[in-house]
Amino acid sequence: MRRSTLIGGSLVVVFFLAAWLIKGAGASGESPYYSAFLITLAAFLTLAVFSFLYADNPVYKFAEHLFVGVSAAYWMVLGFWQTLVPNLIPRISRALSEQLELEYIDELWNVLYVIPVVLGILLLLRLSRKLGWLSRYAVAFIVGTTAGLNFIAYTRSNFMAQISSTFLPLVGDWTSWAAFVDNLSLSATGPLALLMANIVVVLGVVCGLIYFFFSREHSGTFGMASRLGIWILMITFGASFGYTVMGRISLLVGRMTFLLRDWLGIIAS
Amino acid sequence: MKRQLPFFLVFVFGAFMAIQYFVPHKTSEAIYEFFIDILPIIGVFALALGIWSLTKVSVDKIRYRRENWQYAIFTLLGLFLMILFGFTDENWGFHWRMSPEVAGEGTDNPNFRLLFNYVMIPIQATMFALLAFFIASASYRAFRARNLLATLLLIAALILMLRFTPFFGDWIGLRLSETATWLMNVPNTAAQRAIVMGVGLGLVATALKVVLGIERDYMGRG
Known part of the structure; x- marks a missing residue:
């Protein structure tokens, strides 16, 4: 040293x-x-x-x-x-x-709970040079079941659920012009505001997917959709980045508060 | 036996977990529940393996006087103190019970909690807080309005950051909080959905590759 x-x-x-x-x-x-x-x-x-x-x-x-x-x-x-x-x-x-x-x-099937113990011990055999290969059976169980689970879980949650949530109404009931433009704000409770939000979501999803589709040249109408997609993506990245920055700043404030209040007692509780 | 059987088992377990979703039978559901129950139990053994590995690496570092070996002493000290407190009560006795009479054993041991509150939490929270400085320097580079895309990024980020700032929170006329909520609920939802769909497809493809034995690197060589 x-x-x-x-x-x-x-x-x-x-x-x-x-x-x-x-x-x-x-x-x-x-x-x-x-x-x-x-x-x-x-x-x-x-x-x-x-x-x-x-x-x-x-x-x-x-x-x-x-x-x-x-x-x-x-x-x-x-x-x-x-x-x-x-x-x-x-x-x-x-x-x-x-x-x-x-x-x-x-329960009748309690004896089966010896299986995780055996698989756990097999996993620990990874430490042995001679018997290390036996740990592959435990890894096979973990990887196989997790992959099978993920196959269904991600197909449902990341794919099918997202697609079904994007099927939003793009037209609304018409009663009068006054009712249509009523409560027009970004809080999106009025009919027009809700429709606009739905249109942005549907267009955003479609154009975002088009931007990630690289099997066709991004030109013409396809290129325009792709450009709209990247705009929406940039707004999202900006919002997420800003959100993350503020999250980290609040953690920093927490640590500073600990140092200045709890440790040094400079600021009042 | 050493390689082919484990890959066959991966296929069997993977195919079962995928197919059982389409078989709403009592037996199929019971086996599924059993597998879900035992996965975390095997995970604890994997944690023990990790602890052993960390101990071995640290001991070897000290024994062979590798670079920065002195710090490995503190790794081992933290590791064994935490394990010791985690398996004893406040009087240093191991009762192997979890009754309220022996309150203070394991995760309830006051010393275990002290190490958690006054060692682990301050370091962990400060490490995340440290990122505020790095993210600030990253934002200086990212938030320069060089072109339309960078400007969109800048505006969205500014709205979100100002919304969480007490002074600007609801600045006259700008309705920052409303705009930030709209940004998060509408365009953010759309783009996140497109990303999540792409990620989902990738994950499903990877799971299929693993189950069908196309992806085999996770099993190691030999």
């Missing part, structure tokens, strides 16, 4: 130790130093990640590596307690269910 890294690291540690002690001294409650330590730790990790804006540095790398370990274990523990225990134990063992105080599900 370089000398400058050691000096920098020591300064960071001293700074946050001082911050902890100052915050602990000023805090009230049952265990002020303990809660001050936790808040200072969270603040340190927050600033450690922000330090990446300057450059990739040891403090950032520390936070990054710690996060990898903690989050991997978090999902593992969650998977064990929330998936494995409630879905498997009440099916395979009455004694274990009683010990875990879970309701035993007494």
Whole structure:
């Protein structure tokens, strides 16, 4: 490790130790130093990640590596307690269910629940050089069932449901001109506004699909439709981008609020 | 046996899951429900495999003093502390029970929650917040009105961003909130629908390739 890294690291540690002690001294409650330590730790990790804006540095790398370990274990523990225990134990063992105080599900087909355990063990055999090929049976089950499921699910949700939702009325009931133009706003509750919205949706879908159709040259009427398609796509990309920017900004505001209010106490709660 | 049988099984399971949708029979539905039930259980074993792999990579990094090996110590420290808290109660005992009397075990262990709230959440939230800076520099390049298409992108993005800004939220006369809602509900729906249809076709084609054994890379070599 370089000398400058050691000096920098020591300064960071001293700074946050001082911050902890100052915050602990000023805090009230049952265990002020303990809660001050936790808040200072969270603040340190927050600033450690922000330090990446300057450059990739040891403090950032520390936070990054710690996060990898903690989050991997978090999902593992969650998977064990929330998936494995409630879905498997009440099916395979009455004694274990009683010990875990879970309701035993007494069904004829419970013996089949040994299959996921066997497949899971086969999956773990991937770690063995000799028997690693056995894990392919578990992978075959996972991939086969998921692919079969996706085949139907995506045909229904991404294809058929989208097409049927695009069959919108492009003409409306005519009673009078006044009723037709009534409540004409972008909120789209009046008949004309609704019709206009429907026309934009139908045209947008058709022209958007034409833009993605590359088996024919985009010229003439086809080219015009394709151009309209790309306009609608650009509006969508702009809207989505703006939405994402604001989402990230609100996260940034959240972290700043934590630093300035919860840690430093500069802004009022 | 080592390669052909697994591919045959992929075909059998894939074809069954696709065909059972058209067979509204009790047995077919029971097998379907069973498969859906056991998939997440096998997934937990896959998580364990991932944990083992992460441990091995980190230990090897430390043992052979590879570049940045010091940081792998913190990966292992975070990993084992979180697992330890996740399988013990607040008195460090493993009761192997989930009753309210032993509240504080596993995911309810206060130490597990502390690591989650004061280590995992701050890092995760800040990593996403960090993207605000990168996205800001990306928008500087994307939002230049060079031509009609870039201008459309700029205007749509500006309307959406100003709509969520407290100061401009409902600026006199512009009806930003109404316009932003219309943009999201009408042109956005149309374009998203066109994209989703294309993506759906791609996913269906990929699923078919996997079931029919045309796509085989996921099984590895050997």
